[in-house]
Amino acid sequence: MDAQAIIDSLEEVAERSDDPAPQVYERLFARYPETEALFIGDTRGAARGQMLRQAVETLMDYLGPNIYAANFLRAELRNHDDIGVPGEIFPRFYHAMAEAFAEIAGDAWTPAMQAAWEDLTGQIEQIVQVPARTI
Numbered sequence: 001m002d003a004q005a006i007i008d009s010l011e012e013v014a015e016r017s018d019d020p021a022p023q024v025y026e027r028l029f030a031r032y033p034e035t036e037a038l039f040i041g042d043t044r045g046a047a048r049g050q051m052l053r054q055a056v057e058t059l060m061d062y063l064g065p066n067i068y069a070a071n072f073l074r075a076e077l078r079n080h081d082d083i084g085v086p087g088e089i090f091p092r093f094y095h096a097m098a099e100a101f102a103e104i105a106g107d108a109w110t111p112a113m114q115a116a117w118e119d120l121t122g123q124i125e126q127i128v129q130v131p132a133r134t135i
């Protein structure tokens with residue numbers, strides 16, 4: 001996976017948007033309408049914002065030192081299972097991020113960025129297939 005392309009894409013987004021969260025969740029809810037109801041208690045969007053920040057932080061670890069990303073994702077799978085979030089949505093969340101970020105980056109979004117995000121989504125799919133309790 002082209003980690004630099006993902007980092008470049010995040011920089012393009014940061015330059016253009018103070019808060020990409022609304023677009024990310026718009027994409028997620030459009031594709032997976034059943035997920036919107038899960039956030040009914042998050043009236044001010046604080047949990048949604050925090051979740052996206054954590055997802056990006058985890059991504060930065062994964063692209064860099066890769067110390068905790070996989071285990072953290074698997075632990076979150078279990079936490080989220082308790083609130084009714086199916087694990088297979090996790091890679092889709094990264095996919096929704098890619099779609100929203102591409103929209104925000106506009107012309108600055110390159111084929112290399114697109115390919116890197118597709119690779120990433122595939123790798124997250126692999127990670128979440130291994131439940132934390134088997135480690």
Ligand code: HEM
Pocket residue numbers: 028035038039040041042046047048050051054055058073076080083085089090093
């Ligand atoms: C990389 C993947 C994910 C990470 C790291 C993550 C992380 C988090 C964190 C840290 C919180 C607590 C936020 C807070 O209350 O401050 C949270 C809450 C939540 N997450 Fe996630 N999450 C991930 C994926 C997902 C996905 C894919 C869904 C389903 C669409 C989801 C649904 C929720 C819901 C419903 C809450 C509770 C919102 C509320 O308090 O009302 N999460 N998540």
